Amino acid sequence: MPAATPIPIPSRIQTIREHHEAGGKVAAVYPIHYPRALFRAFGVLPVEVWGPPSADRNPAGAHLQVYVCSIVHCGLGFLLSGGLDIADLIVVPHACDSLQGLGSLLLDFQPPKQPVQPFYVPRGEGTAATDFLVEELRALYAFLAEHTGAAPSDAEVMACIEREERAGAAVVSLFAERRALPLDNRAFYRVVRSREFLPAERFLDLCEATLASRTEPDNRAVPVVLSGIVPEPMEVLDALSEAGAMVVADDLACCGRRMYPAGSSTDPFRRMAERLLGSPPDCTRGTTVRARLDHLRRLVEESGARAVVFYEPKFCEPEQFYLPLQRDALEADGIHTITIEVDIGDPLGMQAVTRIEALLETVV
Numbered sequence: 001m002p003a004a005t006p007i008p009i010p011s012r013i014q015t016i017r018e019h020h021e022a023g024g025k026v027a028a029v030y031p032i033h034y035p036r037a038l039f040r041a042f043g044v045l046p047v048e049v050w051g052p053p054s055a056d057r058n059p060a061g062a063h064l065q066v067y068v069c070s071i072v073h074c075g076l077g078f079l080l081s082g083g084l085d086i087a088d089l090i091v092v093p094h095a096c097d098s099l100q101g102l103g104s105l106l107l108d109f110q111p112p113k114q115p116v117q118p119f120y121v122p123r124g125e126g127t128a129a130t131d132f133l134v135e136e137l138r139a140l141y142a143f144l145a146e147h148t149g150a151a152p153s154d155a156e157v158m159a160c161i162e163r164e165e166r167a168g169a170a171v172v173s174l175f176a177e178r179r180a181l182p183l184d185n186r187a188f189y190r191v192v193r194s195r196e197f198l199p200a201e202r203f204l205d206l207c208e209a210t211l212a213s214r215t216e217p218d219n220r221a222v223p224v225v226l227s228g229i230v231p232e233p234m235e236v237l238d239a240l241s242e243a244g245a246m247v248v249a250d251d252l253a254c255c256g257r258r259m260y261p262a263g264s265s266t267d268p269f270r271r272m273a274e275r276l277l278g279s280p281p282d283c284t285r286g287t288t289v290r291a292r293l294d295h296l297r298r299l300v301e302e303s304g305a306r307a308v309v310f311y312e313p314k315f316c317e318p319e320q321f322y323l324p325l326q327r328d329a330l331e332a333d334g335i336h337t338i339t340i341e342v343d344i345g346d347p348l349g350m351q352a353v354t355r356i357e358a359l360l361e362t363v364v
């Protein structure tokens with residue numbers, strides 16, 4: 001399988017520089033859920049901060065407990081060592097206690113040079129959750145207005161929402177056509193994960209070129225579902241390719257759990273809230289184990305996957321609460337699973353590679 005994407009993907013830094021040169025601002029956004037469209041309505045490019053794995057985490061050690069996950073350790077270390085100096089704004093969604101702690105640290109104890117805004121996505125659904133989230137979105141609008149001097153109209157925000165909805169639908173299409181796309185797992189995820197920093201319009205061009213490269217479906221690779229938070233270190237994708245597996249469905253927080261449905265409200269704030277609250281079942285949103293299980297079973301059934309690979313950052317509490325029940329229920333269904341725990345900054349160990357190979361031997 002080719003490792004090259006159909007058109008070159010610019011780096012995060014290059015994308016940020018180009019956006020700055022065009023006169024826009026950049027927001028560094030920590031995981032997981034947030035409204036991309038609202039940032040773009042202000043000319044702000046949201047660039048996500050999932051670590052990065054290469055960050056010097058040492059500066060974070062003085063501020064975080066050792067049992068906080070590596071995404072937050074790397075994320076704070078990156079900021080404290082100047083890695084986010086290029087950003088104009090920082091936004092910290094409240095996805096979990098670790099990110100909530102990071103938000104508090106940046107707001108109250110270790111303020112960076114940039115303005116910081118927390119963003120609370122409610123657990124649960126229903127009218128109260130929607131109303132709460134609408135108010136959070138209005139607070140984020142006020143923050144962006146204060147720091148950009150812009151005041152986009154409802155129509156302008158709605159145009160950005162519709163563009164993001166098209167970009168979201170393109171990710172769904174990539175997975176629907178996965179077997180026919182001549183890309184190995186890493187190259188495929190380079191396309192999918194460019195959504196973390198590319199403007200939606202450029203991401204749509206990339207998806208269109210990728211989908212145009214369709215060829216005969218590859219029915220030899222063993223189809224698997226990848227679950228967890230983020231595929232870092234990305235060597236897991238190489239290990240899956242080398243073992244003969246293809247990721248055909250995604251339940252990662254950075255990808256599949258953000259395949260938001262299109263909203264229906266004509267009010268842009270309510271529509272953004274509807275979309276975020278309509279995300280696929282996600283531990284960090286407090287969905288029930290039953291809903292998580294139904295979702296995983298549906299992914300397996302619809303994609304024809306033969307196994308589920310749970311790829312988890314160590315010390316990720318939200319995931320750990322759900323994992324034992326999910327694994328047991330899937331195994332009882334006859335669906336093979338493995339769980340690999342990683343520190344996103346460490347290389348993938350040989351033991352993990354061997355376990356992937358053993359899993360593939362079991363399911364073929």
Ligand code: SF4
Pocket residue numbers: 031069070071072095096097098099229284313315316317318319
């Ligand atoms: S890996 Fe888990 S604990 Fe860490 S930031 Fe993500 S959800 Fe929170």
